[in-house]
Amino acid sequence: MDQHIDHQELLDIATRVGVSLLQNGAEIYRVEDSIQRIVAAYGVKEVDVFAVPTTIIVTINPPGGKTLTKTKRIYSRSTDLDRIYRLNDLSFDIVEERPTFEEIEQRLKAIASQPVYPLPVQVFACALAAFGFTLFFGGNLMDAICSLTLGAAIRLIGYGMDLFHTNGFFINTISSAVTAFLAVFWVEIGVADHIDKMVIGAIMNLVPGVAITNSMRDIIAGDLLAGQAKLVEALFIATAIALGAGMVLSLHRLFF
Known part of the structure; x- marks a missing residue:
């Protein structure tokens, strides 16, 4: 659509799209490529984008205009493939x-405000995942049935701690610790048989598989800094999971 281009507004809109992609777990190359294509579509060919998991810096050099730069800090990230x-x-x-910037703004707001799955559905999905993975890793049917409570507990703890904006490291530590405690409880009262199968099956809900995959893709694509940052983040999550479950299982072995 033919329109007078406000380059500052173009920079703002393109950066907002990139920020939204990054906040929802997109790969770095996708973020940078999207911003470059959007800016180029409105006649600005000189554009430089630098993105890492916590920051985006966009610089454009409009023809006949002054160079403009925008920096955005990313404070929260999740994975939302939809x-x-x-x-x-x-x-x-x-x-x-080439829609108007107002139309783009409306679509961005619609995407940001789209409803997420209600909490009961999320709890059911996590419980079902724990059930399936417990069977997959060699647990019996009673182990899998008991692991339903482990998966549900993981989502409920994560939801509750998110309300208080708790650091992700502590959320994963507490979630894995409660998971191990429940597995020990079910085995000690004689309902289930395998602590390890239930713990492994349930904590698959916490494993940062998408983050690890994206970090490898970013490194292969040449975004070394961003890829390493994501890999370190994934390793910290894995450490938190191991720390929480390890403490409970160590105490169980020590006292029982």
């Missing part, structure tokens, strides 16, 4: 159709 899909579609539509 929003990444919608933001990716928005990026392609911007490149092909």
Whole structure:
């Protein structure tokens, strides 16, 4: 659509798309490529983007205008593949159709405000995942049934601690510790048989598989700094999981 281009607004909109992608777990190359394509679609060919998991810096040099730079700090990140899909579609539509900035703003707000699954559905999904993984790793049917409570506890603890903006390291530590405690409880009262199978099956809900995969993709794509940052973050999550479960299991072995 033909329109007078406000380059500052163009910079703001493109950066917002990149920030939204990054906050929802997109790969660094996808974030940088989306921003570059959006800016180029409105006639600005000189654009430099630097993105890491915690920061985005975008610089554009409009023809006949002064250089503009915008920096955004990312404070929270999660993994929402549906929003990444919608933001990716928005990026392609911007490149092909060049809508007005008001239309882009409305679509960004719609994506940001789309409803998430209600808590009962999230709890059920985590419980079902724990059930399935417990069977997958060699647990029997009673182990899997008991692991339903482990998976549900993980989501409830995460939801409750998120309300207080708790650090992710402590959320994973407490969640894995409670998971191990419940597994020990079910075995000690004679309902289940295998602590290890239940713990492994339940904590698969916490394993940062997407983060590890994205870090490898970023490193292979040449985004070494961003890839290493994501890899370190994933290793910290793994450490938190091991720390929480390890403390409970060590105490159980020591006293029982």
